[in-house]
Amino acid sequence: MSRAGEFELIRRYFAPLARGFPGADGLRSDNAIFAADGRRDLVVKTDTIVAGVHFLADETPQRIAEKALRVCLSDLAAGGAHPVAYQLALALPGSLNERWVAAFARALAADQRRYKILLSGGDTVRTPGPLSITVTAVGQVARGRALLRSGARAGDQLWVTGTIGDAALGLRVATDQLKPPTDEARFLEDRFRRPRPRTALGPQLIGIAHAAADVSDGLLADVGHVANASGLRVTMDRELVPLSRPARRAVQRLPGLWSTVLAGGDDYELVLAVPPRREAALLKAARAVRLLVTRIGRFDRGRGVELRSGGRKLAIERTGWDHFPGK
């Protein structure tokens, strides 16, 4: 029996279970929206990270705590939501002792202060398997204003925050598959180990962006999710994709790394569909939080993702990370 990809499993088996819950958006968006009071909606996101799959098995408790919380905060930012609270489900292998839990909790406390979020509840269990953490984060947003993947309109421009590809290259550095000069290696590895969710910009995007998603699966995949969910085609130009200096050097040395950059994932930047008339507002909001934003393409009628370079269309080998690579 063949194995369906993750998104295919969701479409076939789980999306039907969400029919009738308007805030699930047919599971096309990462976030679920719960109507709260007349002024607010709650934005809810669940993410699971597993040792050896989503982070290195020997990662420190500090970095694991940060990753578990921040990958969810990244989705709340994409939804335009302010963080409120989170549920923490921790499946601990017997090898992790109380000292580990203490360090993990200290790192959560630091991130709670940084992102103004509080623990609301959770579950702690033992597992014979690897350390596994599920965070369900809850944010809030003005009623009916949460950004979804599905809101892009033809003519919107495609924007991205920060730089792309650093984390995917950083994973290769951390696993000794890539050996750039020391200072570049350090930068890339840090970008892999410590996601910086764009929580300061996220809530400012309400009224500016028509749609948003965070870049977790890979730029091409996540841009594709927005286009798909919005029923549009997206065209993007590889030359316009913002790269850090270490990433730029890496692809200059090894052009084959472009695929890692564009499809590697773990960027935790945001991709945005912004109408041209809101460009100035976007640039102003980004400047206010000292974040780079770059226009890299546009949405049009049609379907699919087109990647161009030097005026030519590029073949896309893979679009991004899929937890269930098909057959």
Place this chain on the structure above:
Amino acid sequence: MSRAGEFELIRRYFAPLARGFPGADGLRSDNAIFAADGRRDLVVKTDTIVAGVHFLADETPQRIAEKALRVCLSDLAAGGAHPVAYQLALALPGSLNERWVAAFARALAADQRRYKILLSGGDTVRTPGPLSITVTAVGQVARGRALLRSGARAGDQLWVTGTIGDAALGLRVATDQLKPPTDEARFLEDRFRRPRPRTALGPQLIGIAHAAADVSDGLLADVGHVANASGLRVTMDRELVPLSRPARRAVQRLPGLWSTVLAGGDDYELVLAVPPRREAALLKAARAVRLLVTRIGRFDRGRGVELRSGGRKLAIERTGWDHFPGK
């Protein structure tokens, strides 16, 4: 380094992270409360179940789906909440194929109809470890009326729904440690494999019970949680604890099984602190949903759990299930 128990870990490391979030009740209750509109609160509960820990490794996808959802619904019932929606985080080992996912989703769909709840979102990942499922269920309750563990008052009577111990005995049947006659074995095993959360009674308890908890860790443990969280002492009489006929016979044959009955857990019944003046209302509400309720003790000033039998105080060897048995 010694290992702290689960509740000790929560008290030491996680409760401080919930300080400042009023709806977390200092993590003393299972549920978290989120203020929604002027009329409603949302009640949120997260539970993780792991193959080989919380259910048998060879359990069917149907029973696993039911268990994952129902253990959370049991907590919502204890909070007096109506189910609304749930987030599903699924960590799948490579051994489970699409056929498994399809059967799992069908069982969820059936339970969604039964309990009037919808999927709102989630995450699906691969794990090199055992199947692991985290459900975060969201219910709703009238503003400020959610039942907590911490609301019991001195003089309240202790009530329990249904019968106690069946599931713990059923686990022993399922693992061939106990061999009662066939019809009794079938009943007990079914009680272990298919939790029946008391969702019909739960919301009716608002205005009747001062405090509630579901019996998941074990009767003694969960009654103790209510007493602790409420800053009270609880005295209960073993003779009054309602047993099914198969459970009654099992402890008659093997009196050592009393400890399994009282501390085994997985009952998914409710324990309630009810003031004597609301006894008639409780009996009426229970009758309306055809559920047995039994008075088994009372809350008084003081601390701790006292178990009595035939007028004598019994020693309590263990109170219940702890995922992290101490040293």
